[in-house]
Amino acid sequence: MHLKRRIKTFAITAILTMTAATASAQDLLARQAPIDRKMKAVDTLALRNLIEKEQVGSPSAQLYKEWSNKYAHRATELPDSFLINLRDFCMPTTSKVITSNFGRRWGRMHKGIDVKVYIGDTIRAAFSGKVRIVKYEARGYGNYVVIRHYNGLETIYGHMSKHLVEENQVVKAGEPIGLGGNTGRSTGSHLHFETRLCGVALNPALMFDFRNQDVTGDTYMFHKDSYESESVLANKARGKDAGDMAQADDSDSSSKARKASSSNSGDVRYHKVKRGETLSSIAKKRGTTVDKLCKLNHITKRMRIRPGQILRYS
Incomplete structure (x- = not known):
């Protein structure tokens, strides 16, 4: 008789415990749902802010639609x-x-x-x-x-x-x-x-x-x-400054003026090689020596110079 009562009491206690746990779990889930929604909203907002910051920090993302290693440049529509x-x-x-x-x-x-x-x-x-x-x-x-x-x-x-x-x-x-x-x-x-x-x-x-x-x-x-x-x-x-001088009119008067300016100011000067010119003719025109031309330009006397080449002469 006492055994039956104990079994009955244990069964009722177990049922009540399970019912309470289920109700507690449901309450926990109910309380957690609004938090999950808030966190999702926060994550979405943070992601949006991150994307906006990246776009502000990298305007190139707004200008270029593709990334290619095939061409040096390809003109697309310019912004106003x-x-x-x-x-x-x-x-x-x-x-x-x-x-x-x-x-x-x-x-x-x-x-x-x-x-x-x-x-x-x-x-x-x-x-x-x-x-x-x-x-x-x-x-x-x-x-x-x-x-x-x-x-x-x-x-x-x-x-x-x-x-x-x-x-x-x-x-x-x-x-x-x-x-x-x-x-x-x-x-x-x-x-x-x-x-x-x-x-x-x-x-x-x-x-x-x-x-x-x-x-x-x-x-x-x-x-x-x-x-x-x-x-x-x-x-x-x-x-360009010295480059302009090399392409300007090479009359005797202007050449002498440039030589005087170069020697007096100590500025770095350059000469753009024209067709038919040699190191000797350039040295004579610029009032310097072939040795100095070679030293300033890290070249040798036997090195061939080409039209359009830029040589430092002071």
Whole structure:
């Protein structure tokens, strides 16, 4: 009799316990449901904020629909206006000498700036970004690199002697990407430097001041309807100086004036080789010696010089 009562009591207790646990679990789930909904909303908001921050930090994501390692540049539709962030930059080379401006040259458009560098000089990334192209083009850029930057620009570095990066590599501003050279369609060692927006070439002088080794400002506001006229003004303000002198009229009076200016000021001067010129004729014209020309340009007397080649003479 006592055994039956104990079994009955145990069974009732177990049923009540299970009922209470089920009710408690249901209460817990009921309380947890609003929390789950709130957390889901928070996660969605955080993800949205993260995406917005990435888009603000990387305008290039808004401008370019594809990533390709096949072509150097492909023009797409330009925005009517676009603010380009020039902060955290690094000059691609320490050279201050522009040997050829952006614009029409020899019957065709020269879509970059030529900067005098020597073979082996370090070439650096102008801004942080990702390397899109590392290639060799025999009849064009020679050894070249294309980098897409977070500020929306793409920069091209041509005629280098050696690549120091690989495609799809992330680089920081100032990181070495290659060495100066004379490869491809080039008549003398120099860096061909281009800045492009949506594949369209913009004058680097609008943003870079090589002579002062600086940018023109913290930002540059691109306007599709005015950038061409701004480019002309930029060339006048920040274009080549000694290079212009080499292409100017070489009359005796102007030549003597340049020689006097060179000897008195101590400025670095360059000569652009013309057809038929030799080291001796250049030395005579510039009031220097063949030995000095060879020493300044790291060449030998027997080395052949070509039309268009840039030689330092002081």
